[in-house]
Amino acid sequence: MKLYYSPNSCALAIHIILEEIGKPYGLELVNLREGAQYKPPFITINPKAKVPALQRDDGTLLTELPAIAWYLARSNPAAGLLPENIEGEARLLELVDYMVATVHMRGFTRIFRTAAFTPTTADEPAVQQTGKEIIMAGFKIISQSLGAKAYLLGDYSIADAVLFYLGDWAVRRVEMPVPDNIAGHTARMRARPAVSRALAAEGLA
Ligand SMILES: N[C@@H](CCC(=O)N[C@@H](CS)C(=O)NCC(=O)O)C(=O)O
Known part of the structure; x- marks a missing residue:
């Protein structure tokens, strides 16, 4: 198996x-800062131009963070990374989808990729502010x-x-406060x- 990744992602x-x-x-580095996601060879491997992407041992590529995480946990039950009952698994998927689709994609992406949300430079501070509000509301619910x-x-x-990267981004990349119990979770992680x-391998330790 091979993970296509970029540090800080x-x-x-x-x-x-x-x-x-x-x-x-x-591990295969896709340097997002240099735009490597839009160029060959990666764009031919993953036309979605996103990391993470997981190349499996049969050569097939799996994309979308929640799907990759679930696949890895489900195919490695000995690691104990999924709840054992259906209710627990449904609650887990509910949380993962909210964290990725809402807090990450609608919140943090407004801050990291502001220009993608407005054609008008003057609107960018408002777009970032909306992103921060989505993140704050999200952390309240997750907390x-x-x-x-x-x-x-x-x-x-x-x-x-998943929660770990969101908490890490908030504190280290956006300099936003997180609720105390999420700060405790980050420290435990x-x-x-x-x-x-993983942090050391990405140069983030
Ligand atoms: N919904 C995707 C999100 C993946 C995503 O947005 N990845 C970012 C890095 S955190 C990326 O590759 N961005 C490249 C770009 O937007 O150009 C997933 O769940 O995998």
Whole structure:
């Protein structure tokens, strides 16, 4: 298996999950800052021009973070990265979809890719402000889900790897405060050896 990733991107969640599973895998850098996602060879490998993308051992490519995370967890049950009952799994997918589709794509993307949301430069501060509001509202909802638990579903799961990159982006890239229990979650995640290894491999330790 090979993960196409870029440092500082949401591919970090998949990188962490691969480290948690502990089986051998390869890493292929797609430098988003240099626009490598829009050029060959990557654009021919993944016409969506996005990371993460996972090339599996049969040569097929799997894209979309929630699908990749679920696939890895489901195909490696010994790693214990999914709840064992249907209700738990449904709640996990509910959270992962909200974190990626709303907080990341509608919130953080307004800040990182502001020009994609308006043709008018003068509107960009307002677009960023809307992004921050979506992020703040999102963290409030996620914080309520987390409550006093160590991890989002109680036991550690793929949802925690997703929350980790959002919390990390908020603090390190956007300099936004996060609720105390999410800051605690980020610290717990950093203490996990798999997370340290993924961060170190991406030069983010
Ligand atoms: N919905 C996609 C989002 C992936 C995504 O937005 N990836 C970003 C990095 S965090 C990316 O590759 N952006 C490249 C670009 O927009 O040019 C998923 O779930 O995988």
